[in-house]
Amino acid sequence: MKIAHLLHNPTAGNEEHSKKNLISLIENQGFDCRYSSTKSKDWNIAEDTDFLVVAGGDGTVKKITKILLERKVLEKSWPIALLPLGTANNIAKTLELPLETEQIIKSWKKPLIKKYDVGRLYAIKNVEFFLESFGYGVFPYLMLEMVRQEKESIEDPEEKIKEALKLLLEILDSYEARLCDLQIDGKDYSGKYLMVEIMNTKSIGPNLVLSPDSDPGDSKLNIVIIGEKHRKKLLSYIEGKIDGEKSEYKFDTIEGENISIRWEGTHVHVDDKVVKVKKSAEVKIKLIPDLLNFIVPS
Numbered sequence: 001m002k003i004a005h006l007l008h009n010p011t012a013g014n015e016e017h018s019k020k021n022l023i024s025l026i027e028n029q030g031f032d033c034r035y036s037s038t039k040s041k042d043w044n045i046a047e048d049t050d051f052l053v054v055a056g057g058d059g060t061v062k063k064i065t066k067i068l069l070e071r072k073v074l075e076k077s078w079p080i081a082l083l084p085l086g087t088a089n090n091i092a093k094t095l096e097l098p099l100e101t102e103q104i105i106k107s108w109k110k111p112l113i114k115k116y117d118v119g120r121l122y123a124i125k126n127v128e129f130f131l132e133s134f135g136y137g138v139f140p141y142l143m144l145e146m147v148r149q150e151k152e153s154i155e156d157p158e159e160k161i162k163e164a165l166k167l168l169l170e171i172l173d174s175y176e177a178r179l180c181d182l183q184i185d186g187k188d189y190s191g192k193y194l195m196v197e198i199m200n201t202k203s204i205g206p207n208l209v210l211s212p213d214s215d216p217g218d219s220k221l222n223i224v225i226i227g228e229k230h231r232k233k234l235l236s237y238i239e240g241k242i243d244g245e246k247s248e249y250k251f252d253t254i255e256g257e258n259i260s261i262r263w264e265g266t267h268v269h270v271d272d273k274v275v276k277v278k279k280s281a282e283v284k285i286k287l288i289p290d291l292l293n294f295i296v297p298s
Helices: 019-028 058-071 090-094 101-107 138-148 157-174 228-242
Strands: 003-008 032-037 051-056 080-084 111-122 133-137 178-184 191-199 221-227 253-256 258-263 267-270 273-276 283-297
Touching: 003 019, 019 032, 019 101, 051 058, 058 080, 058 090, 058 283, 080 090, 080 101, 101 283, 133 138, 133 178, 133 258, 138 157, 138 191, 138 267, 138 273, 157 228, 178 221, 191 228, 191 258, 221 228
Parallel strands: 003 032, 003 051, 051 080, 080 283
Antiparallel strands: 111 283, 133 191, 133 267, 178 191, 178 258, 191 221, 221 253, 258 283, 267 273
8 A cells, every 4th residue: 555645735625635635535535645744844754655645825835845855865755746726736736736625636546747947046035946937027926916906815716816817907007017137048038028927837926828839847948928019918818817718928038047137226036935145136046957756647
């Protein structure tokens, strides 16, 4: 019998995703399930554990992988199975996991291992990597406004995403493009942009699919650059999402492994966190391939 260690954010999901219910669902599929709350400081993961189960949102995944990456050099590393219980679940959607929790657990019986790259950051204090995306421009501004307008506390995931999209629409209508010095694998892509997103996942934030071709296991980062000429296109895409449309839009995208970026501003986002940096400070990013292993359906 394979041993799964469940790392659970007890505040994520709904009553169906309680500690008791999740353990029951996992054990009913023939796994031995051990449990730790992500709110606890000591998880005590035993050496005989076969894989980890992370139950929570993208923020929970980031928290756990940060700890795993810090200890990976000295200790055993385990493959990670996700049970997405957050608002956006951009990592799970990029991995194309099923929507139903029970269906995901059933898929672990015949799993595939998906290698997952990580973006290594240099010159940002206390922040060393990203799993989803790193970016400047309109998106970190949206994140700050969500907090300022107390929309970040909205509990219903669908309502929260819709409010974020509406607010982004308002911001984008008047946001001015900023000067960006951008070097990708030695080539110059500098210009004035509304946003620059260095992406590992297909989507960011409120399920904005800016890089539909992204594959976090292809040893490439996708750098999405959106300038003034694509303002109307981005506005149209956001309006469509608010109205429930499923259309995909593609924006200018460059693949790369080593990036240097300077932005005419002081705020950047790293996954779901906003970080303040010095104005026009140089940030370097390097792709680290195959650093994590995720369990995906066969």
